[in-house]
Amino acid sequence: xxxxxxxxxIDGVLNSDAFRVAANxxxxxxxxxxxxxxxxxxxxxxVNDLLATSQAVICLSTSWxxxxxxxxxxxxxxxxxxRTEAIVGQTPKLYGPRFSSPPPPRxxxxxxxxxxxxxxxxxxxxxxxPAGKGHPKRFxxxxxxxxxxxxxxxxxILT
Numbered sequence: 001x002x003x004x005x006x007x008x009x010i011d012g013v014l015n016s017d018a019f020r021v022a023a024n025x026x027x028x029x030x031x032x033x034x035x036x037x038x039x040x041x042x043x044x045x046x047v048n049d050l051l052a053t054s055q056a057v058i059c060l061s062t063s064w065x066x067x068x069x070x071x072x073x074x075x076x077x078x079x080x081x082x083r084t085e086a087i088v089g090q091t092p093k094l095y096g097p098r099f100s101s102p103p104p105p106r107x108x109x110x111x112x113x114x115x116x117x118x119x120x121x122x123x124x125x126x127x128x129x130p131a132g133k134g135h136p137k138r139f140x141x142x143x144x145x146x147x148x149x150x151x152x153x154x155x156x157i158l159t
Contacts, residue, residue: 001118001119001120002057002088002117002118002119002120002122003055003056003119003120003121004054004055004056004057004119004120004121004122004158005056005057005058005059005088005117005119005121005122005123006047006050006051006054006056006057006058006059006122006123006125006154006158007058007059007060007061007091007110007113007122007123007124007125007126007131008047008058008059008060008061008062008125009061009062009106009125009126009127009128009131009142010038010039010060010062010064010073010077011038011062011063011064011127012126012127012128012142012143012144012145013043013125013126013127013142013145013146014039014040014043014044014047014080014145014146015038015039015040015043015145016040016144016145017144018144019038019040019145020038023037023038024038035064035068035076036076036079036080039076039077039080040145041080041081043145043146044077044080044081044082045081046146046147046148046150046151047082047083047146047151048081048082048083049151050151050154050155051083051086053151053155054154054155054158054159056086056123056158057086057087057088058086058087058088059087059088059089059090059091059113059117060073060074060087060089060090060091061090061091061106061109061110061113061124061126061131062090064076065090065093066093070090073090074087088117089113089117091106091109091110091112091113092109092112092113093109094108094109094112105130105131105133106124106126106128106130106131106133107124107130107131107132107133107134107135108133108134110124110131110135111134121157121158121159122138122158123138123139123140123154123157123158124138124139124140125140125142125146125150125154126139126140126141126142127141127142127143127144129141137157138157140153140154140157
């Protein structure tokens with residue numbers, strides 16, 4: 001049983017729209033299209049603060065695991081200074097191969113993970129509102145990059 005779990009999305013949480021635009025432009029200029037350039041380390045440090053404060057673990061609930069694979073995603077997060085030893089897994093992907101059908105709301109994937117992994121408390125950090133489907137009191141909407149305010153709200157939910 002897990003005491004506290006953070007369901008973590010990447011796009012929109014560990015970056016913002018402006019950051020992604022700048023990262024794309026810079027990547028094209030230097031010829032480096034490594035997806036790690038889309039992870040804002042200032043947002044990663046906020047997640048690390050949340051981990052330290054809450055003593056929670058992370059379950060990745062990001063489409064990056066479907067696109068790049070779980071191991072590659074964790075490796076990129078490690079290179080971005082996330083405390084990846086706190087990652088305990090990923091939500092199951094409840095769609096066909098490589099986005100061949102519309103995916104169900106991320107909240108359904110979180111439900112599936114919770115069914116197999118009893119958890120006392122959890123919070124969902126996501127920029128996509130359907131991720132909170134069925135979890136309105138545990139969802140922190142992060143519309144354009146994680147901030148200290150989002151972290152404070154997540155700590156309140158977890159405690």
